Amino acid sequence: MGECKTNRDDYSCSGSISNGEITLSLSPTISGAKLSGAYLSTCEITGSLWSCSGSTECEIISAQQPFKVKCPVSSGAYSVSFKLMKRVPGENLLNEPLIANCGSTPEGDFDCELIVKPSYLFKV
Secondary structure: OEEEEOOOOOOEEEEEEEOOEEEEEEEOOOOOEEEEEEEEEEEEEEOOEEEEEEEEEOEEEEOOOOEEEEOOOOOOEEEEEEEEEEEEEHHHHHHOOOEEEEEEOOOOEEEEEEOOOOEEEEEO
């Protein structure tokens, strides 16, 4: 049982956990989005407030949607933050509204962070 959140009103996500593997889908799908990292935090829950700290990198199982990672969870409450990237051709750079912090590639394209940041909160 968990809850998926994004930092954007125009995007939603859904997630699930099974045997330490967290699967996350973003809606609407962002064409070309790739998972570049997922980070596990431990959480304390007070009422409905989640307070999470720490960051442990999770192993990426699937970098394409649905994104899938394996995280070192035992029992307790956790949050997994997903970091998404997109490769953008140089000529399209100014037409991409969802990107930030781009770095050029040897091919003349740009690897950019997506500003849509989903996270999945759950208890085990």
